[in-house]
Amino acid sequence: MRNDVLLDDDRRERIGIDEAVFSQTKSDDQLLAIARQAAASGSGRLFTRLAAGQFAAIDAQLAGAMDYDPVSRTGIIGPVMPRRNGGRVAIVTAGSSDLPVAREAARTLLYHGQAATELHDVGVAGLWRLMSRLGELSGANGLIVVAGMEGALPTVLGGLLPLPIVAVPTSVGYGVSGGGRVALESALASCAPGLTVVNIDNGYGAACAMLRILPAVTAAATARARPHG
Known part of the structure; x- marks a missing residue:
């Protein structure tokens, strides 16, 4: 031993x-x-x-x-956990450079039996790329939003969609944004209410936060769907 x-x-x-x-x-x-x-x-x-x-x-x-x-x-x-009846998570990246962190979140969800889709390179510098995917994102039960540089994407999505959002700042960027501190502080200071924020490059932590959030979200959705009377 x-x-x-x-x-x-x-x-x-x-x-x-x-x-x-x-x-x-x-x-x-x-x-x-x-x-x-x-x-x-x-x-x-x-x-x-x-x-x-x-x-x-x-x-x-x-x-x-x-x-x-x-x-x-x-x-x-070994085997991944049984498939959860927990709806669908969308993992969104601001840029292709954020992919390793986003994929860590995706693999963590996969291991725990949670369905997820990935949407990449929809950062706010080309806002049309994001706006064209809003319909697709609105069908999810929760969003994991991964962004470096100034880290604006979680705030923008938090102002457009009513879904639970876990923001993941990444260490991607030049100069003062390198290391991820700017993106982290941007998420923590966001004017979009109710964002959950995890540490820099912590895709695993973001996935675990979403795994804790989703049961309440899906239970509420099921309760709303039941006929009353």
Whole structure:
């Protein structure tokens, strides 16, 4: 029994969201031990911030056990969770450079059985691109909005649509916007009421926030749809 790896196998039962393995600061040896435990248990595990070299070290020992996505740097071992009856999430990016963070959110939702669609490169610098997709976005039950630079997209969408919005500032940008602090402060200071804001580049956190929000949204929609009397 290792004393440096202690997985929270009961988290799904407690809160409905599995523990993810944050891989960036872990050694290949630690990751391989976790991957072996996940593969042996058959319960599944999501790995985030998993570099290509770290995946290669796991795959060399457990060939084919992990589904790896190099864009989001996420790996999934074992089965994903059963499909949720939680409506649909739309993941929206301001620019193509925001795709890795958005894809991390998408893969987290996929692992947890939540349906999602992705709409990319609809930032406010070309407002027509966003306006042409509003009809499609309005059919979602919640939005994850990913934007760097000045981070205006979550505020604009928050003023146009009545949906729950989770804003994800990214570290994309030149000069003062590089590192994501400008986009983060823009989201926190937004004049659009009710935005949920997660930390810079935290696609995983955005997906988990949406997983907590959606049950209440879909329950309210179901209650409104029931005939009265």
